[in-house]
Amino acid sequence: MRVEIISIGDELLIGQVVNTNAAWMGRELTQRGFNVVGVTTVGDNSDAIMKAIDLSFQRADVVLLTGGVGPTKDDITKQTLCRYFRTNLEFNDDVLKNIESIFSKRNIQLNLLTRNQAYVPKNSTVIQNRVGTAPILCFNQGGKVLISMPGVPFEMKTSMREEVIPLLQAQFLPEYYLKCSYLVCGITESALATRLATFEEQLPLGFSLAYLPAYGYIRLRLSAWGKSRKLEMKNMDIKLKQLLGNELVADNDQSLEALLGEKLRTLNLSISTAESCTGGYLAHRITSIAGASSYFKGSIVSYDNQVKEELLHVDKQTIENVGAVSQEVVEQMAEQVAFTLKTNCSIAVSGFMGPDGGTLEKPVGTVWICTRFNNKKIAAVHRVGSSREENIKRTANMAILQLLRMLGR
Amino acid sequence: MRVEIISIGDELLIGQVVNTNAAWMGRELTQRGFNVVGVTTVGDNSDAIMKAIDLSFQRADVVLLTGGVGPTKDDITKQTLCRYFRTNLEFNDDVLKNIESIFSKRNIQLNLLTRNQAYVPKNSTVIQNRVGTAPILCFNQGGKVLISMPGVPFEMKTSMREEVIPLLQAQFLPEYYLKCSYLVCGITESALATRLATFEEQLPLGFSLAYLPAYGYIRLRLSAWGKSRKLEMKNMDIKLKQLLGNELVADNDQSLEALLGEKLRTLNLSISTAESCTGGYLAHRITSIAGASSYFKGSIVSYDNQVKEELLHVDKQTIENVGAVSQEVVEQMAEQVAFTLKTNCSIAVSGFMGPDGGTLEKPVGTVWICTRFNNKKIAAVHRVGSSREENIKRTANMAILQLLRMLGR
Numbered sequence: 001m002r003v004e005i006i007s008i009g010d011e012l013l014i015g016q017v018v019n020t021n022a023a024w025m026g027r028e029l030t031q032r033g034f035n036v037v038g039v040t041t042v043g044d045n046s047d048a049i050m051k052a053i054d055l056s057f058q059r060a061d062v063v064l065l066t067g068g069v070g071p072t073k074d075d076i077t078k079q080t081l082c083r084y085f086r087t088n089l090e091f092n093d094d095v096l097k098n099i100e101s102i103f104s105k106r107n108i109q110l111n112l113l114t115r116n117q118a119y120v121p122k123n124s125t126v127i128q129n130r131v132g133t134a135p136i137l138c139f140n141q142g143g144k145v146l147i148s149m150p151g152v153p154f155e156m157k158t159s160m161r162e163e164v165i166p167l168l169q170a171q172f173l174p175e176y177y178l179k180c181s182y183l184v185c186g187i188t189e190s191a192l193a194t195r196l197a198t199f200e201e202q203l204p205l206g207f208s209l210a211y212l213p214a215y216g217y218i219r220l221r222l223s224a225w226g227k228s229r230k231l232e233m234k235n236m237d238i239k240l241k242q243l244l245g246n247e248l249v250a251d252n253d254q255s256l257e258a259l260l261g262e263k264l265r266t267l268n269l270s271i272s273t274a275e276s277c278t279g280g281y282l283a284h285r286i287t288s289i290a291g292a293s294s295y296f297k298g299s300i301v302s303y304d305n306q307v308k309e310e311l312l313h314v315d316k317q318t319i320e321n322v323g324a325v326s327q328e329v330v331e332q333m334a335e336q337v338a339f340t341l342k343t344n345c346s347i348a349v350s351g352f353m354g355p356d357g358g359t360l361e362k363p364v365g366t367v368w369i370c371t372r373f374n375n376k377k378i379a380a381v382h383r384v385g386s387s388r389e390e391n392i393k394r395t396a397n398m399a400i401l402q403l404l405r406m407l408g409r
Numbered sequence: 410m411r412v413e414i415i416s417i418g419d420e421l422l423i424g425q426v427v428n429t430n431a432a433w434m435g436r437e438l439t440q441r442g443f444n445v446v447g448v449t450t451v452g453d454n455s456d457a458i459m460k461a462i463d464l465s466f467q468r469a470d471v472v473l474l475t476g477g478v479g480p481t482k483d484d485i486t487k488q489t490l491c492r493y494f495r496t497n498l499e500f501n502d503d504v505l506k507n508i509e510s511i512f513s514k515r516n517i518q519l520n521l522l523t524r525n526q527a528y529v530p531k532n533s534t535v536i537q538n539r540v541g542t543a544p545i546l547c548f549n550q551g552g553k554v555l556i557s558m559p560g561v562p563f564e565m566k567t568s569m570r571e572e573v574i575p576l577l578q579a580q581f582l583p584e585y586y587l588k589c590s591y592l593v594c595g596i597t598e599s600a601l602a603t604r605l606a607t608f609e610e611q612l613p614l615g616f617s618l619a620y621l622p623a624y625g626y627i628r629l630r631l632s633a634w635g636k637s638r639k640l641e642m643k644n645m646d647i648k649l650k651q652l653l654g655n656e657l658v659a660d661n662d663q664s665l666e667a668l669l670g671e672k673l674r675t676l677n678l679s680i681s682t683a684e685s686c687t688g689g690y691l692a693h694r695i696t697s698i699a700g701a702s703s704y705f706k707g708s709i710v711s712y713d714n715q716v717k718e719e720l721l722h723v724d725k726q727t728i729e730n731v732g733a734v735s736q737e738v739v740e741q742m743a744e745q746v747a748f749t750l751k752t753n754c755s756i757a758v759s760g761f762m763g764p765d766g767g768t769l770e771k772p773v774g775t776v777w778i779c780t781r782f783n784n785k786k787i788a789a790v791h792r793v794g795s796s797r798e799e800n801i802k803r804t805a806n807m808a809i810l811q812l813l814r815m816l817g818r
Contacts, residue, residue: 011621013445015436016630016662020427022450027424036422038457039450041431044619048447055464072602072620073609113599131794152622154799190522193481200482210453211481212420213561221425253425273689273710279696280682280689283710287688290764290797292712298720299710301682301692307707307750311720341716355699388699390563 001172002037003029004056008067008077009151010043021066021156028160033174034062035225044068046080053084053146061144062168067151069134071113077148078137082121085139089119092126092135099133127163131155136163145171176227180237181253182220184244185401189213192220192247199243204232215394216401217249217256249404256400257285263407264295269344269373271403273299274312274337276324276350277367282396297341302333312336325350325362327379330370338372345407346372347399351384353391367395371403378406410581411446412438413465417476417486418560419452430475430565437569442583443471444634453477455489462493462555470553471577476560478543480522486557487546491530494548498528501535501544508542536572540564545572554580585636589646590662591629593653594810598622601629601656608652613641624803625810626658626665658813665809666694672816673704678753678782680812682708683721683746685733685759686776691805706750711742721745734759734771736788739779747781754816755781756808760793762800776804780812787815 005025011017022039029036037060042048049068056063068077082088096118103110117133120126127136132155137148147164149156168174184192189211193200200209206229212219222236241248250259264271273282283299286292302308305324309316314324314332322328333348351367358364364386370379382398384391414434420426431448438445446469451457458477465472477486491497505527512519526542529535536545541564546557556573558565577583593601598620602609609618615638621628631645650657659668673680682691692708695701711717714733718725723733723741731737742757760776767773773795779788791807793800 010619011630012432013435013448014439015432015434015445016621016628018427018429018432019448023421023424023427025424026422030423036424037452039422039428039448041448041450043446070620070622071599074617074619108597108600111599111603113602154794154796157796188517190480190520191517193522194520208483210419210483211479212425213479219425221420275689278693279701279705280684280692280708280710281696283689283712284687284693284801287690287710287712288798288801292688296688297713298716299689299708299712300720301689301696301708301710303692303696303702303708304706304750311707311709311749340720341713385563387563387566389697392693392697 001034001062001174002060003034003062003064004037004060005039006049006052006056006063006065007039007041007151008044008049008065010074012041013043021151021153024153024157025064025160028165030177032165032169033177034168035175035177044074044076046076046083049077049080050084057141057144057146061172063144063146064164065146065148066156069148069150071117071133078119078121081124081137081139081148085121085123085141087122090122092118092120094128095120095126095135098128098135102131102133127159129155129159130162131158138167175225178224178226178229178233180222180233180240180251182240182244182248183217183250183259184220184247185217185249185405187218187247189218192218196240196243199239203236204229207232207236214397215390216397219253249401256397256404257289260286260400260404261289261292261295263404264345267407270295270297270342271345271347272297272337272341272343273346274333274348275299275301276303276308276333277353278349278392278395278399279303281392282347282349282399285396285400297343300337300340308333312340323359323362325352325366325368327368327370327381330368331377331379334370334372334377344374345403347403349395349399351391351395353388353395354386355388365391367391369395369399369402371399371406373403373406376406378402410443410471410583411469412443412471412473413446413469414448415458415461415465415472415474416448416450416560417453417458417474419483421450422452430560430562433562433566434473434569437574439586441574441578442586443577444584453483453485455485455492458486458489459493466550466553466555470581472553472555473573474555474557475565478557478559480526480542487528487530490533490546490548490557494530494532494550496531499531501527501529503537504529504535504544507537507544511540511542536568538564538568539571540567547576584634587633587635587638587642589631589642589649589660591649591653591657592626592659592668593629593656594626594658594814596627596656598627601627605649605652608648612645613638616641616645623806624799625806628662658810665806665813666698669695669809669813670698670701670704672813673754676816679704679706679751680754680756681706681746681750681752682755683742683757684708684710685712685717685742686762687758687801687804687808688712690801691756691758691808694805694809706752709746709749717742721749732768732771734761734775734777736777736779736790739777740786740788743779743781743786753783754812756812757781758804758808760800760804762797762804763795764797774800776800778804778808778811780808780815782812782815785815787811
């Protein structure tokens with residue numbers, strides 16, 4: 001069952017908005033055995049949308065459209081769908097009722113533009129949008145299906161989960177997607193590939209191994225289609241894990257922060273962070289996990305050295321002697337935050353994230369990370385790049401990995 | 410000058426990775442007058458890549474490929490380019506030298522897989538990758554250009570900035586892209602569209618107005634192609650600003666945190682945050698701006714109530730009486746963090762981000778925000794949705810907007 005996604009919107013082409021919708025849809029669909037074969041992004045342009053639909057129908061059984069269904073003039077998806085399926089708009093009372101109920105909940109007065117959202121193409125089946133005013137539209141064409149959804153992420157996600165995916169599951173028989181994921185750390189991509197060369201050559205037909213290098217680690221994905229290949233997959237999985245050895249950090253697809261959360265929960269540990277250069281990002285990553293409050297107590301973001309001294313009691317003299325980006329300072333920060341916030345574990349980071357700052361000996365990209373667990377601590381220095389955004393992410397990854405490895409597998 | 414982007418990688422289709430590359434490229438290219446007309450994402454599949462190239466060449470003058478050029482077996486872009494341009498690989502000594510210099514800098518031993526990256530298609534022109542081992546490959550076909558780059562964001566960005574964009578600027582004459590951006594707050598999309606209806610109808614031919622609703626605000630984009638339309642654009646811009654009135658927060662495309670940073674710098678103010686439910690995300694947003702250290706002092710992330718009491722001196726009795734998600738608590742938090750960190754401004758947030766938690770009167774999605782500026786403070790309650798990730802982002806947006814409006818235009 002092949003699916004194509006068409007993302008509509010000039011804002012995606014000019015890069016004002018990142019296409020997170022397509023990634024989310026790809027993840028949800030693949031997990032359920034739908035094979036996403038392509039994503040096409042086009043602007044708010046009727047001809048471009050028509051052409052994209054045509055091509056997608058050639059390659060796939062299901063075409064999922066998002067975007068271009070708002071009440072404003074620049075949104076032309078509905079008109080284009082009428083053009084493509086040679087039909088006209090007609091007023092739909094159920095859609096109007098839905099819009100009215102949403103507006104009354106939000107305490108907003110209905111205006112003409114919003115009321116116009118109740119016009120839908122004649123030969124479409126309507127799914128009510130429970131969290132927004134633009135209806136979800138379904139079209140059938142020779143056994144193939146096209147579904148148009150809003151581009152607003154929350155509305156798209158709600159429709160996908162509650163309506164679109166169940167509908168697709170009922171109409172098509174999804175294939176069985178087998179996937180094993182691995183998180184590997186402490187080895188380069190090419191060294192890893194060399195180690196796995198024979199394994200890869202001996203992979204059964206239809207199995208594939210993909211390498212996904214990220215900041216500070218590599219993800220591997222072993223995959224195949226078809227339920228009948230379950231036993232083979234199991235054997236390959238065992239072999240691969242043996243080959244990965246000590247470099248294997250996790251045998252699943254969870255984020256670093258989810259792995260850390262699971263580990264802390266299992267070991268019944270609590271954590272706090274003391275952050276200089278990551279400026280709260282590390283705490284954000286940890287608290288992005290639902291239920292993090294059971295192990296995360298808090299963070300002291302000491303961007304300013306005075307805050308390091310007053311709230312984290314870092315020795316003023318130490319900062320003057322060796323600088324805030326130093327082993328001594330991150331060790332004191334990690335120790336003090338664990339003490340103040342009463343946690344078993346802590347992470348402290350201090351570095352120059354750029355683009356400005358740094359010194360001759362410690363250029364932009366120098367970062368010290370200290371992780372603490374009970375009374376043991378590990379401090380390490382790293383050299384990241386020159387892009388601020390990437391440096392912050394990379395530093396957070398390395399910090400979480402350092403603590404994960406300290407806590408053991 | 411029309412550009413198409415082809416993003417290659419199974420990880421993009423299955424949603425393991427979000428396609429941030431295409432957005433970045435779209436932004437950089439549009440700013441320089443290149444018209445990005447489409448983005449196609451395909452898997453690591455030779456036939457799919459061939460077809461995508463074919464279609465892109467039909468629609469555009471320049472085709473930019475990213476991904477699939479690593480040293481591992483799953484990367485097949487180079488072989489596919491040979492197939493497409495009917496050529497073979499040949500060894501390139503300059504590429505080998507580049508790889509060797511990169512490996513020696515990183516203190517890693519060269520292995521066969523990495524050495525193989527020095528094989529390039531015979532009829533391609535090679536651009537050295539200064540920050541990675543995969544070469545950038547350029548092909549010419551009947552006045553049209555295809556350039557293949559690595560998918561690693563940092564490598565792609567470096568090549569784009571330093572080599573690819575200058576090359577395109579020299580070979581093609583970019584058009585002139587005129588754009589005005591507006592950030593609007595405190596009005597629904599349809600109410601705004603109603604207010605702007607006449608303005609939109611009277612827009613000169615070739616001008617377009619786009620609406621981009623985001624969490625807590627709307628962005629508007631007025632655009633046109635061609636230097637000759639500069640004066641018209643100026644007039645439209647003046648008219649539009651008048652119509653936006655008090656709802657206009659900014660007349661540019663800057664992020665909320667960049668706007669806040671600029672404002673704080675201009676007014677010579679400092680800021681701190683006290684965060685419960687956003688868990689450091691607000692501090693992260695503020696510190697994502699280079700040079701934030703000149704106004705941001707730090708944050709106390711008090712996820713645990715005990716941390717609220719001990720570090721932020723929130724009254725224990727208040728928490729017991731009215732709960733941590735309350736006006737009283739966020740006011741105390743905002744006051745105390747400004748006092749402890751010695752800042753003129755502060756933001757405090759406390760809420761239930763979900764999916765679990767909340768009470769009958771205060772369900773998941775309830776969030777209190779207090780902003781403080783000198784001795785004035787504003788506290789407001791909001792109701793966000795049920796998705797944790799979106800709630801955190803929305804809360805941060807509303808908090809920054811609240812302070813921005815408090816500081817005045």
